[in-house]
Amino acid sequence: MRLGHHLTIQNGHLHIGGHDCISLARQYGTPLYVTSEDRVCEQFLSYRKALSARYPKVQVLFAAKANGNLAVMRALARLGAGADIFSSGELTLALAAGMAPEKLLFNGSSKTPADLKLAVEKGVKVSVDSLDELHQLDAAARAAGTTAKIAFRVNPALEVPTHPKIATGLATSKFGIPHREIPAAYREALACSNILSVGIHCHIGSQILDVEPFARAAEVMVRIAKEITETGVNLEFIDLGGGLGIPYHHDTDPAPTPEDYAAKVVPVFKAGVEACGITPELWVEPGRSLTADSTVLLTRVNSTKAAHKRFANVDAGFNLLIRPAMYDAYHEVIVANKADRPLTTEYTVTGPICESGDILAPDRKLPQLEAGDIIAVLDAGAYGFAMSSQYNSRPRCPEVLVRGPDAALMRRGETVGDLTSTMEQPPWQR
Numbered sequence: 001m002r003l004g005h006h007l008t009i010q011n012g013h014l015h016i017g018g019h020d021c022i023s024l025a026r027q028y029g030t031p032l033y034v035t036s037e038d039r040v041c042e043q044f045l046s047y048r049k050a051l052s053a054r055y056p057k058v059q060v061l062f063a064a065k066a067n068g069n070l071a072v073m074r075a076l077a078r079l080g081a082g083a084d085i086f087s088s089g090e091l092t093l094a095l096a097a098g099m100a101p102e103k104l105l106f107n108g109s110s111k112t113p114a115d116l117k118l119a120v121e122k123g124v125k126v127s128v129d130s131l132d133e134l135h136q137l138d139a140a141a142r143a144a145g146t147t148a149k150i151a152f153r154v155n156p157a158l159e160v161p162t163h164p165k166i167a168t169g170l171a172t173s174k175f176g177i178p179h180r181e182i183p184a185a186y187r188e189a190l191a192c193s194n195i196l197s198v199g200i201h202c203h204i205g206s207q208i209l210d211v212e213p214f215a216r217a218a219e220v221m222v223r224i225a226k227e228i229t230e231t232g233v234n235l236e237f238i239d240l241g242g243g244l245g246i247p248y249h250h251d252t253d254p255a256p257t258p259e260d261y262a263a264k265v266v267p268v269f270k271a272g273v274e275a276c277g278i279t280p281e282l283w284v285e286p287g288r289s290l291t292a293d294s295t296v297l298l299t300r301v302n303s304t305k306a307a308h309k310r311f312a313n314v315d316a317g318f319n320l321l322i323r324p325a326m327y328d329a330y331h332e333v334i335v336a337n338k339a340d341r342p343l344t345t346e347y348t349v350t351g352p353i354c355e356s357g358d359i360l361a362p363d364r365k366l367p368q369l370e371a372g373d374i375i376a377v378l379d380a381g382a383y384g385f386a387m388s389s390q391y392n393s394r395p396r397c398p399e400v401l402v403r404g405p406d407a408a409l410m411r412r413g414e415t416v417g418d419l420t421s422t423m424e425q426p427p428w429q430r
């Protein structure tokens, strides 16, 4: 199986960033998320390099929803990353990680009054999703005695080749304002005393393995940029969103790189803004393509069973990685302590959750398994831990970060005490 260069096989063991996954599993226990900081940084830098080689003003924002660990966000902040944030929680984490407020864009179609207030107080930019929200934000900024800098979220009405649950720019999607209504929205914003329109934003979907749709989105965005520039808006940035996919099937999926993305998209963007006579910053907000392949989820085989199929029952399920259950997503698996053995036997790798759909990896050819083996689920660094839950009252597992020769916890494992710590006893039960 093709592996990123941060994943290697030495003496039959899978290593991540030079660290033996089996030693890590022994030291920290399983299940365990392990992330290579160097890999995350490498992906970020490759985006910035590919874009800045073609356009002078570039900002790479990390889509914080993909991986909300502070240590990951801090590593990116140190390289100058901003963030696409989708909640007050993500906003607070991004600032705590050291990201500059002016590089944060608060997105979302359903912001609370408290979200708007926090955005205004912290001076982050807001991607406004409706005219109703525009007026609420104007009032919040007025109340705080300040001006809110905004972009409108454009719904470009683009079909994209991905799972329907993660296509966000369809005409029928809940996100954004229909592209034809966007110029009127900017006119309305001009009439708001505490709003300053400085940008324009879209995001067409996630796990898109073809760069062509991003070029089409860029075309729509520069066309709108021209219209709104003519109405007097001074565009400081155009944000094309995230969405570049990764090859979850390592040997067969296309593997578009930031370089492929930039080569396709930047010329369209550049020609478009030149035609408007403006030089706004080009913003992108990748999530998955920055962090997914940096991380493995290590899970121990509790038992094997030959029934209707051969099952490998492991200690991580959709409580820790919901993507297979939720989107029928495919993740490669490697038996981390038998990584050089022949793939002789077909197993379905199932989790410990009380649902038949708790399957991490169906019908995979693996070496002969026994209890105690450690399976590494690959590409788990985006929408992995971030979407985890405590279902079946299972405390969430720890996360370890490795960098060069060092390895350290970046999140301790929860305990059963953590499960009950937020629960209250109603007075009549006392």
Ligand code: LLP
Pocket: 063, 066, 084, 107, 166, 168, 202, 203, 205, 206, 207, 241, 242, 243, 244, 285, 286, 287, 288, 289, 323, 327, 382, 383
């Ligand atoms: N910007 C906005 C406004 C977004 O909504 C998203 C993702 C991104 C950027 C980052 O997209 P990325 O580069 O990661 O594709 N849980 C799903 C993915 C949901 C994506 C939601 N929005 C999954 O596990 O596949």
